[in-house]
Amino acid sequence: MLVELSIRNFAIIENLTVPFEKGLTVLTGETGAGKSIIIDAISLLIGGRGSAEFVRHGANRSEIQGLFHIDNLSHEIYYKAEQLGIEISEDQMIVLQRDITSQGKSICRVNGKLVTLGILRELGENLVDIHGQHEHQHLMQAERHLSLLDQFAGDKITSSLLEYKQLFKSFTQLSARVKQFSENEQKLAQRLDLLQYQLNEIEKAKLKPEEDIHLSEERFKLANSEKLYKTIHDSYHALYGDGKGLDWILFAMNNVEDAANLDKELKGLKETISNCYYLLEEATFSLRDYYEGIEFHPERLNMVEARLNEITQLKRKYGADVTNILEYSAKIEEEIDTLLNREEKIQELETQRDSVCEDLFVEASNLTELRQAVANELVEKIHQQLKDLFMEKTKFQVEISERSSSVRDPLINGKHVHFHEAGIDKVEFLLSTNPGEPIKPLAKIASGGEISRIMLALKSIFSIHRGITSLIFDEVDTGVSGRVAQAIAEKIYNISKNSQVLCITHLPQVAAMASSHLYISKEQLENKTVTKVTTLSKENQVEEIARMLSGAETTPLTRESAKELLSQANKIKDVYVKLTN
Known part of the structure; x- marks a missing residue:
């Protein structure tokens, strides 16, 4: 609330x-x-x-x-x-x-x-x-009546409607694919030429997975080889040589070893420094091997740059990276195969579509039966609501008919059927307000008072089923x-x-x-x-209702009438309370 x-x-x-x-x-x-x-x-x-x-x-x-x-x-x-x-x-x-x-x-x-x-x-x-005041205009729009009937049906129709919608989605997708492959020959031939050109261009490049990533890393390394050589070379000579880092650590290790012979508590520290020395010595030799192995290849750098430029051109057309380009290549290869075997593909899709269409018609027919049963229940409830509103002679009817079709719609059992996202049904609420008058659409009702009561009768039922707070x-x-x-x-x-x-x-x-x-x-x-x-307050409510009754200044008589009206209302409320309990 x-x-x-x-x-x-x-x-x-x-x-x-x-x-x-x-x-x-x-x-x-x-x-x-x-x-x-x-x-x-x-x-x-x-x-x-x-x-x-x-x-x-x-x-x-x-x-x-x-x-x-x-x-x-x-x-x-x-x-x-x-x-x-x-x-x-x-x-x-x-x-x-x-x-x-x-x-x-x-x-x-x-x-x-x-x-x-x-x-x-x-x-x-x-x-x-x-x-x-104009809400009735929405109720009188026939295209809304189907959804209102389904709202009233609730759980009785939910599962069937869901099954139908899933089949309808498959039918729509298959129909779209059949149409796509049935387009004019010239357009498809142009599409095939384009795809074959694109596939040839990608295959000619002979791309490898993640090649762009590896080449970018290699380019960075080649472009910075001189700086890399200098930094590793300087690091090696800072550690190795007379009076360099390793010499001082060796000096410290020997001194701690002598001290450990005098105090056993230093044995652990001696081993730690000793291990560090040998590890650092090994790392020093690795640094030497690394910088001695560095080669300067400006030709290789040019080759990598050229290859990356070639891949960049392909990225602009076919994907953000090599992985995307290869995925696109596989996709268009499949489409090329489909276009080359177009007739077989169309036949395959039509077979699938026709199979789904048969199931769709069965589900649509089931929906129609459910709606007809629910419509009878709705008519009974609406008649009771109208009777409560002194429209007991009014006849309400739910007309369920099949949607109009054309030769472009599927042919089932010898006739064309138009499938809609909610079925094959067209629903319209019809009414006759006076005996002897023909039943007609809600939109043909002229009286404003009748419109208000009919709207209230409909909303009394539909609001409960919508769960509005x-x-x-x-x-x-x-x-x-x-x-x-x-x-x-x-x-x-x-x-x-x-x-x-x-x-x-x-x-x-x-x-x-x-x-x-x-x-x-x-x-x-x-x-x-x-x-x-x-x-x-209760007193002020009396004054306001009295004003509403009189339409002008309140008088003792209109106040008494207001009190009587409130008293009658309280009695009616008590009756409703007893009925609900």
Whole structure:
């Protein structure tokens, strides 16, 4: 759930911190007070589109922070965070933060870690779902209905859908390779000529593994042979010769040996110095052999330089080092062989593709059967939801049909089949709101009140299956009144038992069902307009609902009506509590 929201320099909000509770929280207030601005801030927090226009006039940036508590350790957000390398603390808290500069740039953080806007959106959509006045437009888009049906199906379809997607990936890759090898003859011939030229050039160089590394080391040694000779020569003569290092160590060794004959405790020290002397003597002779073996080969240096230059030219074309060049050589050799035997390769790929296509069709057909069974269950649940919203005569239907195909699609059992990443099905939700009227797509529904109720019925079901922790309804009750308004209020309250719900409303029936009531107001302070949020007490809640009932000044009668409405709401809540227990 969303525990706290902090907003600074956003639109007309200068500095605002809003705590939220579990259950149903309603936000009410006069038009223009800033209710929707708070929802806009949450939308940006979970990855919505932002711009410099959101930054408060005179400020450098807007800052929005949201603290979420996720007590369900199996929630999808934990898996997503682990995938993205984001650590969630033991207290199960997640902090989303988004800053928008006056230049329109976004800076996003999750638990203090800088992330991209895409990652913020990926995490945010698992935490909050916002339904505005125009949210129904998304529900009415037929292309979204398939994914909604699959969301409702949940585990019943997950394994089959995963198996289908894996086969679809293989089918797509094989189809792409068949197309690649079936391109026009001229293009393939040009490709073959290019590859053969490249292979000949690499083979002509007769490269050896890591040759560039060994040659670079040899070049360095050859280029510094004079300095190497001098340093080793000087080191040898510093140790060997009359009055040099070894003579003095020999002198010390003999003296310590004489002393050891007088004191047995020096025996160990004598052996140490003696060992050091003989080791150093051996190293001295090795130094002599080394510098005497140094030869100056300017011709060899020139040869190494020329070879390295040749390898550098090949690196520019075929790889960062000799190993990469040899790997590229093996790769193009294989491709050349494939192109020379193109017809056989095409036949092999087509056989593989057709085999996968048959399995794909079996899995697609299985998905269709599963979806048809789940669709019947969804229809039953939607009808119950609509009945609760006084739309018992409305008929809801899930139409599952096969996607349109063309002659370019695979031919299976005598007909062309178009495979999509989610199957061969096209799903559309249809509705008839009045008896005798033909069933038609959701987009054909005209009444605003009907749209609100249908949207609420659909979201009542789909929100549970999505596992969203916080649902936000932004004036979704527009265009309704009377008993329908009461039904919507009860439906929103019922949703809040499974998820935290924040609701901007102008309906007193919805406000009366709230677990927490926030009043949004606008004030003038020092020539500045600021938005203020107040958590209403029971007495103040009565006043606010009375104002919502009257639409103007409150009177003793509207206050009594407000008290009665709250009393009825409490009785309804008690009934829900008893039913759940």
